[in-house]
Amino acid sequence: DTEVTQTPKHLVMGMTNKKSLKCEQHMGHRAMYWYKQKAKKPPELMFVYSYEKLSINESVPSRFSPECPNSSLLNLHLHALQPEDSALYLCASSQEDRAVQPQHFGDGTRLSIL
């Protein structure tokens, strides 16, 4: 079992829908991440939160809106997505947002846009 929990595991939505992905960790980590991963490709960083504040946005389209309600939770709000947004969305956490520390990943949400 992973220590980072993501829900839902699968999500199918139309291009006009609004949905949210959720991520939770109870390891006391202060950095949390969203990645997008296409099939047979490496994860690509989307957002980084450090101490509940957005520290990195990798020029992600505004149809993806992250939110960090508290130090244990991370959400990704989705609206008006495109078919090319279909992918595995991974959440990760680390003690702090320093690249010398291991990241702990959830098992992801597999998103399909119709």
Next chain:
Amino acid sequence: SQQGEEDPQALSIQEGENATMNCSYKTSINNLQWYRQNSGRGLVHLILIRSNEREKHSGRLRVTLDTSKKSSSLLITASRAADTASYFCATPAGNKLTFGGGTRVLVKP
């Protein structure tokens, strides 16, 4: 953009054999990490090697780092079917990790 490039892209071996994969990177780093990803799952951190280390072991894993050649290798000894997965190297870029393209390893029973 990817900092690390992995070689080979795919590897097929028999159970019990060793598997070796390589990662090359472009800029100076202070550490390099390796992760495993089983099909349909998230990434699992395997090992972190710092720039002042040349070799590190963890169970059946051996990682080397050659900063002069900007390269690292991951060796899995006595492979098992459960080692079937994709393996990624990851290098720091500021406060971010950048993942290499990955090596898909298939261990046949």
